[in-house]
Amino acid sequence: FDSWKNASAEIGAVLSMGQRRASGQMWIAVALRYRLPKVAALVYQGRLSARLVSEISWRTQLVTDEAVAVVDAGIAARADKWGPL
Structure with a gap:
């Protein structure tokens, strides 16, 4: 039993994806x-x-728990200026 897979199947069905x-x-x-x-x-x-x-x-998934708050703040300060990637 995989609860993540079941939940994603349910959500996918509701959202037509x-x-x-x-x-x-x-x-x-x-x-x-x-x-x-x-x-x-x-x-x-x-x-x-x-x-x-x-x-x-996806690009921040390997950032350690100790550093993620600093990375989050840095990205948040700049991200709305980046436009589409």
């Missing part, structure tokens, strides 16, 4: 919620594109 795409969206949401709250605030305000948020979340 595949299970893998839904899983990716869930991964981004978890990264924003727990690792990148300042970037998440920009997303909430509508200042970042979905593509940019995807790139930020």
